[in-house]
Amino acid sequence: MSHTQTMEQQTHNDQTSLTKDDAIKTPVLSPSDMEEFRAYKRQKRTAEVVTAIAKAESDLPAGEDIQRVCQRAIRTRQAAVKVPLSKLARTVACLKGSGVKTDCKIGGDGETLAKVKALEARLARKRGAEEITLTLAPSLVEGCRYGEIRRELKRVKRAVGKTPLKVRAESIFSPTALSRIARIACETGARFFSVPHFAGCEKLRIDLTGGCELEVTGVETLDEYKRLISAGVGRIATQRAWEIYSAWLRETNEPPAYTPPANEKPKIQPPPTPPAPIAKTRNEETNYRCRIVDGRLTFL
Numbered sequence: 001m002s003h004t005q006t007m008e009q010q011t012h013n014d015q016t017s018l019t020k021d022d023a024i025k026t027p028v029l030s031p032s033d034m035e036e037f038r039a040y041k042r043q044k045r046t047a048e049v050v051t052a053i054a055k056a057e058s059d060l061p062a063g064e065d066i067q068r069v070c071q072r073a074i075r076t077r078q079a080a081v082k083v084p085l086s087k088l089a090r091t092v093a094c095l096k097g098s099g100v101k102t103d104c105k106i107g108g109d110g111e112t113l114a115k116v117k118a119l120e121a122r123l124a125r126k127r128g129a130e131e132i133t134l135t136l137a138p139s140l141v142e143g144c145r146y147g148e149i150r151r152e153l154k155r156v157k158r159a160v161g162k163t164p165l166k167v168r169a170e171s172i173f174s175p176t177a178l179s180r181i182a183r184i185a186c187e188t189g190a191r192f193f194s195v196p197h198f199a200g201c202e203k204l205r206i207d208l209t210g211g212c213e214l215e216v217t218g219v220e221t222l223d224e225y226k227r228l229i230s231a232g233v234g235r236i237a238t239q240r241a242w243e244i245y246s247a248w249l250r251e252t253n254e255p256p257a258y259t260p261p262a263n264e265k266p267k268i269q270p271p272p273t274p275p276a277p278i279a280k281t282r283n284e285e286t287n288y289r290c291r292i293v294d295g296r297l298t299f300l
Helices: 003-025 031-053 066-075 085-095 114-126 138-142 146-160 175-187 201-207 222-230 241-253
Strands: 056-059 080-084 101-106 131-135 165-168 192-196 213-217 235-238 290-293 296-299
Touching: 031 222, 031 241, 056 066, 056 241, 066 080, 066 085, 066 241, 080 085, 085 101, 085 114, 101 114, 114 131, 114 146, 131 146, 138 146, 138 175, 146 165, 146 175, 165 175, 175 192, 175 201, 192 201, 192 235, 201 213, 222 235, 222 241
Parallel strands: 056 080, 056 235, 080 101, 101 131, 131 165, 165 192, 192 213, 213 235
Antiparallel strands: 290 296
16 A cells, blocks of 8 residues: 555544544433423523522512512512611511511601611611611711711611611712711621612722621612622612512523524525526417518518
8 A cells, every 4th residue: 555545544544533532522412301401591590580689678669568568578588678667567577487677767868866866776676677777867968077977877876786787878979978978887887888779889889898788779670680789789679679570580581592602603695596587488379470571571
């Protein structure tokens, strides 16, 4: 056998071996295995949704039935339900033994004396509140009276004892003011610093230390909720927790769209085949060939 024939035979053997190796390495799933794998992926995505909703807190809308809100919070395993002091007793009764905490708001719109806020905090703790949200006075923040804010937080913190305290900024202030309040909240031992939702609110996490986490309220859409979860926000309060949960589950149960890999070349579609021309039928009885020669009609 010549040298050229030997090289050709060796190349053919190498290609055959490579094809066999590729066939061995490429997994082939049966239809039942493929369906089981899809069910596993759906279950995994559903578990991720449940874990994300566990950071939600239902903010009681005006006129909404307390029992209905509590039942939905229990069903979706939310973190807490936020209610005013006047509706605390009924909420505690609805959530008893469920694992969902009761968060009581004190201070009204914030423009209340520190002494009154401390009394409300003691009353909320005695009535069974597991978390207490203190609303700061907007006038103190706008006037940069941070010394008075610090004294008010210390007084309320002594009143709540070991009950987790949330410091709430009811309005959207300047980033500098919010950062300053966040640091004061951390210094006084607050468990959460709560702000309304606005663009870039998740950046306040940088100013929080000592185990204090960020809470964002007023979230309305699923996209906003997903963005805050991916940013590491500790608690998300919303009046649409049930709608967000339902929409996320519907999205999870839908089959994912195919995404081609980055190195996959797009398939070139062949040009469309032009339609075949319509054949003209010829009638021998009427298809005459003739012309006029010297003034006379002559058939060809």
